[in-house]
Amino acid sequence: MRCSIAVSVVFFLIFNISRVAAQRITWSEHIAPLIHRNCTPCHQNGDxxxxxxxxxxxxxxxAAFVKKVTQSRFMPPWKPDPHYSTFANQRGLTDEEITMIAEWADHGMAKGKKVEVKDEALVVTGTHHNRKPDLVLKMSKPFHVKGDNLERFIVFKLPFELPDSANVEAIQFTTTNNKIIHHANYEVDAVPDLDIYHTDDYINLTEDNRFKYDQYVPFRKHMIYYGGWIPGSFGESYPENIGWVMPKRGVILLTMHYAPVAKEEDNVSGVEIYFTKTPVKRQIRAISLGSGGVGEKEIDPFFYIPANAVKTFKLRVTTPEDQSLLYVWPHMHYVGKVFKAYGVTPEKDTIKLVQIPDWNFNWQEIYWFPTLKKIPKGTILTIEGTYDNTANNPNNPSNPPQLVYSNGDMKSTDEMLTLVMVYLPYEKDDEHIILKKNERF
Ligand code: HEC
Incomplete structure (x- = not known):
């Protein structure tokens, strides 16, 4: 008898606690801030x-769908292992937050009284900078995307010649048609002495002959900057005194990954650049390690992946000077499975950079460190990629699997093992400089 009273008291308590908790969860107080921070940047009209x-x-x-995709951690998309390293542009929900969304969805979706945020104010349109850009470089003609449900990779060449070099304060990708773009990357190359005009305006990496890209290779000798866009990302701006200098003459190579679409669409994309009179005291540098970049020939073992094989490759590169890293951009294609990058200092300390345990080509992005990350001189950086070229890999573009290799020309049915790093030569106390990638400038 006593026992059953105890049980019912406990049951009563649990039942009521969970009911009270569920009642207390409201849209305005609890759910809206989570959704607006983690979902709205991508889930708004036009994105x-x-x-x-x-x-x-x-x-x-x-609500039921939102509960499902958050519980399965499909949304918000965030591929790096958060236990390995953390980033300024990190997205993600804690276990408690996921439970809170589920409770709210299951118990009547209370709206709440307190309205703290105007939902509409969160919708981002157009440019985020509070003035007009100083330079806009975009495709000379609209690119026509066929409605044939094929994805396409196109590299556009945007040549430029300025009266003088200029200090860059911010840069932002721009497009007339967000919803057909899966992601975009841009590389700013200084080209002081080659003809930048009499080459193709763009190269279709999906459908053109693979050797066509060779005409752009000479432009890539002096890479000045490298940036990217995926849905939901904003422009890039830099801490005080830090930035890069737009060379007087060169090209921007803008790689567009167009999503498969069922009806014809047009698109003009490019970048908007904001200059500043304040001299850039510390110039950002970019380096691409691996396929198509530094150390390409040293990838071990020789970079090819036979059909039906699972293979791991490594590249080791020694850091020539003390460096401070701003961000890293890991890159593989469809049969990539695991990506890892780390450094081992001369004192044998390990610096963890990024680990992506379940690589997905569709969700690649640039990862900004929360503060500048020091890489001491003599650190051996290791980039490691595992590729699953079997029929068990649902992302394998070939069925049956085919021999895959890298030609450094970025064709997406080839493979790549690349890490782009954007860094500065190290200065004392750099570790305390905070990077705020996610602020809308
Ligand atoms: C980085 C951009 C981005 C963020 C952030 C994001 N989504 Fe998505 N979401 C997408 C894209 C793109 C798709 C469609 C692609 C797909 O289905 O693979 C999608 C699809 C979905 C779907 C449909 C899934 C399906 O199976 O059709 C749901 C539901 C969803 N998102 C909910 C959310 C919620 C909830 C959040 C926040 C917790 C969120 N998303 C954050 C980009 C994003």
């Missing part, structure tokens, strides 16, 4: 995600 998640109504009518 790549299929529907908006901005207002109470948007989310309430899909």
């Amino acid at each position: 790549a995600a299929p529907f908006p998640l901005v207002t109470y109504e948007d989310v309430a009518k899909r």
Whole structure:
């Protein structure tokens, strides 16, 4: 008898606690801040995600779906292992936050009284900078994307010649048609003395002859900067005194990954650049390690992946000077499975850079460290990539699997093992400089 009273008291308590907790979870107080931080940057009209998640109504009518994709951790997409290293542009929900969304979805989706945020104010449109850009470089003609449900990789050449070099304060990718773009990367190359005009305006890496890209290779000798865009990302700006200098003459190579579309679409994309009179005291540098870059020939073993094989490759590169890293961009193609990059200092300390345990070509992005990350001189950087070229890999573009190798020309059915690093020569106390990638400038 006593026992059963105890049980029912406990049951009563648990039942009521969970009911009270569920009642207390409201859109305005608890759910809206989570959704606006983690989902809205991509899920708003015109961006790549299929529907908006901005207002109470948007989310309430899909509450069960939202619960499902957050519980399965499909959304928000974030591929690096958060236990390995953390980043300034990190997205993600804690276990408690995921439970809170589920409770809210299951218990009537209370709206709450306190309205702290105006949902509409969160919708981002157009440029984020508070003035006009100083330089806009974009495709000379709209690129026509066929409605044949094929994805395409196109590299556009955007040549430029300025009266003088210029200090860059911020840069932002721009496009007339967000929703057909999966991601984009741009590389700023100084080209002081070659003809930058009489080559093709763009190269279709998906459909053109693979050797066509060779005409752009000579432009890539002096890479000045490297940036990228995926849905939900904003422009890039830099801490005080830090930046890069737009060379007087050169090209921007803009690589566009167009998503498969069912109807014809046009698109003009490019970059907007903001200059500053303040001299850039410390110039950002970019280096690409691995396929198509430094150390390409030293990838071990020789970089080819036979059909039906799972293989791991490594590249080791010694850091020539003390460096401070701003960000890293890991890159592999479809049969890539695991990516890892780390350094071992001369004192044998390990510096963990990034680990992606379940690589997905569709969700690659640039990872900004929360503060500048010191890499001492003599550190051996290791980049490691594992590739699954079997029929068990659902992302394998060939069925049956084919021999895959790298020609450094970025064709997506080839493979790559690349780490782009953007860094500065180290100065004392750099470790305390905070990078705020996610701030809308
Ligand atoms: C980096 C951009 C990005 C962020 C952040 C993001 N999404 Fe998405 N989401 C997408 C894209 C793109 C798709 C469509 C692609 C796909 O289905 O693979 C999608 C698809 C979805 C779908 C449909 C899935 C399906 O199976 O069709 C749901 C539901 C969803 N997102 C919910 C969320 C929620 C909830 C959040 C925040 C917790 C979120 N998303 C954050 C980009 C994003």
